Amino acid sequence: MTRRWSPAWLFTASALLLGGSILLALGWGSVAIPWGAIPSLFRQWVSGAPLSPPAMVLWEIRLPRILLAGLIGGVLAVVGASLQALLRNALADPYVLGVSSGAALGAVVGGLISHSLHEANLVLFLWAFGGSLLTLFILYRIASVHGLLPVQTLLLAGVVINAIFSALVLFAVAMVEPSRLFGLLSWLMGSIGSADYRIVGLLFVYSLAGLLFLIGKAEQLNLLTLGDESAQSLGVEPERLKRLVFVVTALLTGAVVSLSGMIGFIGMMVPHALRLLVGPDHRVLLPAAAVVGAAFLILADLLARSLLAPTELPVGVITALLGGPFFLVLLWQRRQGAIVSE
Amino acid sequence: MSVNELMEQTRAGYQLENVGFRYPGRTEWAVRELTLAITPGDVVGIIGPNGSGKSTLLKLLAGLLRPQQGAVQLDGRLLGHYTIRALAQRVAVVPQSVQFVFPFTVREIVGMGRLPHRAARSDWWRGWRPERPADRGAVQDALSGMELEPVADRSILELSGGERQKVLLARSLAQQPSILLLDEPTAALDWHHQSVVYRRARALNQEQGVTVVLVSHDLNLAALFARRLVLLDRGRVRRVGTPDEVLTQAELDALYAQAVVVDRHPSADAPRVTLRP
Numbered sequence: 001m002t003r004r005w006s007p008a009w010l011f012t013a014s015a016l017l018l019g020g021s022i023l024l025a026l027g028w029g030s031v032a033i034p035w036g037a038i039p040s041l042f043r044q045w046v047s048g049a050p051l052s053p054p055a056m057v058l059w060e061i062r063l064p065r066i067l068l069a070g071l072i073g074g075v076l077a078v079v080g081a082s083l084q085a086l087l088r089n090a091l092a093d094p095y096v097l098g099v100s101s102g103a104a105l106g107a108v109v110g111g112l113i114s115h116s117l118h119e120a121n122l123v124l125f126l127w128a129f130g131g132s133l134l135t136l137f138i139l140y141r142i143a144s145v146h147g148l149l150p151v152q153t154l155l156l157a158g159v160v161i162n163a164i165f166s167a168l169v170l171f172a173v174a175m176v177e178p179s180r181l182f183g184l185l186s187w188l189m190g191s192i193g194s195a196d197y198r199i200v201g202l203l204f205v206y207s208l209a210g211l212l213f214l215i216g217k218a219e220q221l222n223l224l225t226l227g228d229e230s231a232q233s234l235g236v237e238p239e240r241l242k243r244l245v246f247v248v249t250a251l252l253t254g255a256v257v258s259l260s261g262m263i264g265f266i267g268m269m270v271p272h273a274l275r276l277l278v279g280p281d282h283r284v285l286l287p288a289a290a291v292v293g294a295a296f297l298i299l300a301d302l303l304a305r306s307l308l309a310p311t312e313l314p315v316g317v318i319t320a321l322l323g324g325p326f327f328l329v330l331l332w333q334r335r336q337g338a339i340v341s342e
Numbered sequence: 343m344s345v346n347e348l349m350e351q352t353r354a355g356y357q358l359e360n361v362g363f364r365y366p367g368r369t370e371w372a373v374r375e376l377t378l379a380i381t382p383g384d385v386v387g388i389i390g391p392n393g394s395g396k397s398t399l400l401k402l403l404a405g406l407l408r409p410q411q412g413a414v415q416l417d418g419r420l421l422g423h424y425t426i427r428a429l430a431q432r433v434a435v436v437p438q439s440v441q442f443v444f445p446f447t448v449r450e451i452v453g454m455g456r457l458p459h460r461a462a463r464s465d466w467w468r469g470w471r472p473e474r475p476a477d478r479g480a481v482q483d484a485l486s487g488m489e490l491e492p493v494a495d496r497s498i499l500e501l502s503g504g505e506r507q508k509v510l511l512a513r514s515l516a517q518q519p520s521i522l523l524l525d526e527p528t529a530a531l532d533w534h535h536q537s538v539v540y541r542r543a544r545a546l547n548q549e550q551g552v553t554v555v556l557v558s559h560d561l562n563l564a565a566l567f568a569r570r571l572v573l574l575d576r577g578r579v580r581r582v583g584t585p586d587e588v589l590t591q592a593e594l595d596a597l598y599a600q601a602v603v604v605d606r607h608p609s610a611d612a613p614r615v616t617l618r619p
Contacts, residue, residue: 222446229401233404233405234454235458236426281446
């Protein structure tokens with residue numbers, strides 16, 4: 001018998017997890033702020049009075065960064081889950097397909113041209129967006145056979161494109177003056193830098209639209225995991241759905257990569273873990289992945305900025321170190337389960 | 343001509359006229375110059391040697407493939423003029439097998455058969471419409487009809503091949519189609535599971551008048567199950583008729599290039615084909 005968490009319990013638990021992560025990340029940092037002081041500092045912020053230094057740290061530095069991390073984590077987890085359904089492979093994510101490195105290459109080239117590397121701005125976003133769209137176009141031209149997208153060809157093309165684009169990124173990095181190298185490398189390895197509310201607000205609207213689109217397609221994604229012919233004989237146009245989901249995930253990836261570089265493992269791990277808890281129905285899985293992915297990256301970013309404080313680690317390092325072993329354990333447990341049930 | 347016969351003629355079922363289909367990149371036609379009528383309420387077996395176009399024909403009937411030549415009509419309308427969803431409300435396909443990758447429960451998979459029936463103008467939020475009692479009832483009937491209630495809440499990945507095939511047929515039952523297309527659905531199943539699948543398909547035909555089209559390479563199974571057989575040979579129809587008319591010694595010897603014995607089934611009114619050693 002498959003035991004699963006009920007959706008109500010799941011969303012209560014993940015909302016608590018997200019709320020807890022935000023509170024934890026608010027209070028924790030190089031400037032210690034007792035949690036008891038947060039309400040009064042909040043009133044100070046809302047009242048519009050001049051901010052005291054702790055309030056400044058809390059509301060002008062920490063909160064936007066926490067919100068940005070949450071948005072990026074949620075987007076990555078949902079994009080991963082959607083691509084896994086699209087490719088019928090629990091290991092797929094934007095990195096495997098090369099969409100992330102395409103976006104990164106775009107951002108690096110854009111940064112070199114505009115001399116504004118690792119600062120979140122519209123120029124970088126547009127370049128990263130262009131990079132992920134270009135990757136998408138190349139992938140599609142290479143992998144599509146008579147209008148169809150066979151999964152193996154697609155994955156293989158993704159791996160090769162990833163290798164080429166990563167090499168090009170390193171090529172571009174070699175041309176950067178040494179003083180800017182550290183910032184660039186840290187961005188490439190995935191880091192949530194400074195954030196402001198304007199960017200957070202824009203990303204929120206942008207990713208909410210993308211997430212709602214994907215969540216709206218949830219049941220059709222369920223059918224797609226049974227294969228193109230099953231989907232089609234149950235009234236879903238597989239190729240059209242794939243194209244739409246592909247474009248939307250590339251758009252989301254482009255935005256996220258331009259802001260935070262290449263943060264790995266969330267798109268692969270969060271949906272995988274959630275599937276073990278709540279099953280594979282995307283109507284539950286996608287919203288849950290958004291919330292849990294957000295909590296996960298907030299906590300990972302908290303670790304990244306406090307482990308070696310005052311030095312900051314790239315959060316991509318943390319997600320890989322946390323996500324990798326966790327993923328292996330899940331895989332191992334699932335294998336045990338599979339052997340027992342056979 | 344009785345009123346019933348007249349109605350049956352106007353409902354028309356499938357009409358295939360001079361249909362040709364070639365897979366992309368191939369020079370040979372998988373199906374060519376194929377003309378065939380399938381009347382509503384019939385049970386038709388499509389048989390023939392490997393590569394004779396059986397599965398291609400079934401996919402053309404399902405609308406999964408579009409013919410490059412000729413026309414496939416369903417109830418007097420070109421198949422291509424149906425929306426993909428309207429087609430899914432009428433025609434259900436039970437494939438040879440499905441590769442499951444995610445641990446959906448049996449109930450969830452059977453429930454997917456209801457998707458074409460959930461009403462919505464746009465397909466955007468269709469999956470989000472609440473299940474109606476009719477949906478739940480159809481899923482429950484399909485589960486009990488295929489004796490799947492004991493495993494309804496188990497993951498499909500834990501089930502054997504035979505049980506998975508029963509789940510796929512149950513999904514088609516939940517779809518409440520007027521036409522059921524079976525593509526070698528029991529090729530990998532033992533006799534018990536075969537018999538469960540065919541008894542259910544037959545009952546559907548007799549009780550609800552569902553048209554059933556079966557593709558099989560197993561001549562005896564087709565002879566027992568179908569009222570009419572369509573014998574294919576290199577993409578063309580070689581013979582159409584009752585099992586007795588189609589499964590003759592001369593026909594089979596020539597087509598399969600293999601000497602066979604055709605005699606009577608000991609307990610059923612059907613021909614029986616065995617290999618001559």
